[in-house]
Amino acid sequence: MALIVLAVGGGTAWWLTRGEDGALAGRPRVTDAAAGISYAIPEGWKHDEGKELINAFTSSITGKRTEGGSRGAGQDKGGSVVLAGRSRGVPEADLQRQVERAARSNAEFFYPDGSSTREESRPTAVSGRPAHTVVLKVNDGKGGEAHLRMTLIAVDTSRSAFLLGLTQPADPSANKLVDAVLESATVSGPERGTGGRIPA
Template identity: 50%
Template sequence: MVVVALVGAGLGAWWWSRGGDEEPLAGRPWETDLKAGVSYRLPEGWKRDKGDLVDAFTSSIRTESEAEGQREGGDGERFGMVVTGRGGAVAEPDLKAQTERAARSNAEFFNPDGSAEQTESEATTVGGHPAHTVVLVMKGGEGGETRLRLTVISADAARSVFLMGMAKPGTGAEQEAADAVLKSAKVL
């Protein structure tokens, strides 16, 4: 009876750790960021960014490709990127304001010559932890539209974790993959 219980517990843990088969990134390998305390799935064709990161970020994954048939006046750039990091504690009632503020700040950093319009702001949970997600659409700057999606998670009484996905253009495969990475996140 004890053996059956142990096997059942082991199978349950294995099933939980691999995620459900209905997830868009099911079966893809996990990327683990121990500094931030988060794991997330790595989409096909994406790789860990080994370059220097801004101090606020603890890990980064990305893909880049040139668009076929660049349009006149546009740079044809296509990319998807997700960065993660950790911060101080954020109480659940403060998640919305902190996430919206951080999203605007990042939009100004990544698109200093353009504008950003908030299109979503919603409370959510990540692995049972309270979280908040904000989506901004950045326009102008270096041509085209870029979508920024930021999720801030209240991990525990001492820390928060964030995942930020950016995709250009703001719709399509890059955006869908970046969103799927954020949705696959698990707090460690």
């Protein structure tokens, strides 16, 4: 099984600021200096500062857990998580292909016994930079469903950043909140460093 996605290198740094726009206006934000992006923290969510993450990710936040959920994104009883990371530069014309492949790889990684169906794939922009968003409906292989949303941002010609949101079990209100976190993203000043490669 191909592990992940958009592999990265180097360390990370983050701190809290406050944003003013969108559905999460005024909420504290994570500024992930390694990925070069900032995103909002919904009320009741936890910023996982100091938590050890696998190499593909540079920061994360988690929502409230729910009873009875199956395995997903490292949460034993379900819930919601948003993870950020960085990679090498991706041409605008290649954003859709790369993010769709990365989203499927993540679905296979977090739900190895499941399957996924694409529900949405569209171009967008983050702080004026080209980006692409894809949404997957995931059957976890154990009778449950998960919601996966991923946005890949062309920060500049040499670097890209991504946000990955997961909700398990899928729920309309929880899905909407994860989507709002990804939509709150802005590009900040990234640390200089070597981005990882995108596995074939």
